[in-house]
Amino acid sequence: MSLDADTIVDRRRLRRKLTFWRVCAVLLVIIAALSVASALAPPGSRLFAAPPHYIARVTITGLIRNDRERVEALDRLAKSGVKAVIVHVDSPGGTTVGSQQLHDALRRVVAAKPTVIVVDGLAASGAYIAAIAGDHIIAHDTSLVGSIGVLFQLPNVTDLLKTVGIKVEEIKSSPLKAAPNGFEPTSPEARAAIEAIVRDSYDWFRELVKDRRHFDDASLTRVADGRVFTGRQAVELKLIDQLGDEESAIAWLAKEKGVDAKLRVRDWRLDSRLGDLGFLHLIGSKLLERLGLGTLATRLDELGAVQAMERVNLDGLLALWHPAAN
Numbered sequence: 001m002s003l004d005a006d007t008i009v010d011r012r013r014l015r016r017k018l019t020f021w022r023v024c025a026v027l028l029v030i031i032a033a034l035s036v037a038s039a040l041a042p043p044g045s046r047l048f049a050a051p052p053h054y055i056a057r058v059t060i061t062g063l064i065r066n067d068r069e070r071v072e073a074l075d076r077l078a079k080s081g082v083k084a085v086i087v088h089v090d091s092p093g094g095t096t097v098g099s100q101q102l103h104d105a106l107r108r109v110v111a112a113k114p115t116v117i118v119v120d121g122l123a124a125s126g127a128y129i130a131a132i133a134g135d136h137i138i139a140h141d142t143s144l145v146g147s148i149g150v151l152f153q154l155p156n157v158t159d160l161l162k163t164v165g166i167k168v169e170e171i172k173s174s175p176l177k178a179a180p181n182g183f184e185p186t187s188p189e190a191r192a193a194i195e196a197i198v199r200d201s202y203d204w205f206r207e208l209v210k211d212r213r214h215f216d217d218a219s220l221t222r223v224a225d226g227r228v229f230t231g232r233q234a235v236e237l238k239l240i241d242q243l244g245d246e247e248s249a250i251a252w253l254a255k256e257k258g259v260d261a262k263l264r265v266r267d268w269r270l271d272s273r274l275g276d277l278g279f280l281h282l283i284g285s286k287l288l289e290r291l292g293l294g295t296l297a298t299r300l301d302e303l304g305a306v307q308a309m310e311r312v313n314l315d316g317l318l319a320l321w322h323p324a325a326n
Contacts, residue, residue, distance in 0.1 A: 053083060058086070063092070077113070082113065084116075085115040086115075087115060087117045087134060090123075091130075119131060119145055120143065124147035138243070140244075205224075
């Protein structure tokens with residue numbers, strides 16, 4: 001049965017419309033994918049990004065450990081075209097190695113960009129090691145700064161094992177192998193060995209502070225006994241340079257480094273958050289925010305942070321401010 005001319009024309013018109021809308025749908029999917037990838041990509045790797053005429057905001061929070069991804073993000077920042085950097089610190093410290101790693105990475109940023117450190121709440125111990133990487137440190141009046149010192153700490157469960165009737169046996173190559181281990185009283189030789197490590201690391205910490213903050217021996221002794229100081233005390237002791245906040249940091253960058261004070265300040269993420277399930281988690285959080293469920297998204301992020309903290313197991317020598325519980 002042959003089709004009349006009108007039917008053939010209608011079918012061709014319908015086919016063209018279907019083709020048009022299919023092409024539009026594909027283009028929309030491509031544009032949406034590029035937009036999401038550009039929005040969620042780490043700074044320094046944005047697709048079709050405009051020249052980075054802004055001030056980068058870096059945030060250091062929580063316990064500090066070795067973090068290769070963070071180092072790579074800071075190295076990208078040092079090589080980027082951003083005009084200046086503000087580093088916010090709020091941390092009790094962490095491992096000595098992780099703190100030194102962060103300090104060295106920040107020093108490379110400071111060598112390439114005008115950089116100022118802002119202590120939001122706490123820059124103690126290893127976090128202060130990170131903070132003194134900057135050439136200018138700002139803190140709030142009631143921020144806590146300092147805790148210059150190192151710590152080696154482990155639980156000793158010898159009495160507990162005796163109570164429950166458990167005996168730990170071991171065969172080792174020498175008396176100081178795996179000592180102290182917490183399953184037996186610490187021998188004088190083991191204690192002396194650990195004390196030597198602590199003293200050596202403490203000397204390294206003191207020398208770093210002395211060099212970066214230009215202290216003489218007397219000034220260093222006043223601040224290096226392990227105490228924390230308020231921002232008001234710290235500025236008098238030269239542990240920091242100024243009291244203030246991010247606005248103060250922008251003003252300092254404008255006055256001392258010639259940075260345009262009207263530039264926008266944008267967050268520079270230290271983790272890509274694009275790998276594995278992190279990418280899906282971030283998209284889910286964005287969708288919840290779009291649906292007006294931002295509080296739920298925030299709560300999910302908090303739960304994720306709690307779980308991450310529960311997995312933290314700090315090994316090795318610590319540069320950490322940890323007040324004893326009452």
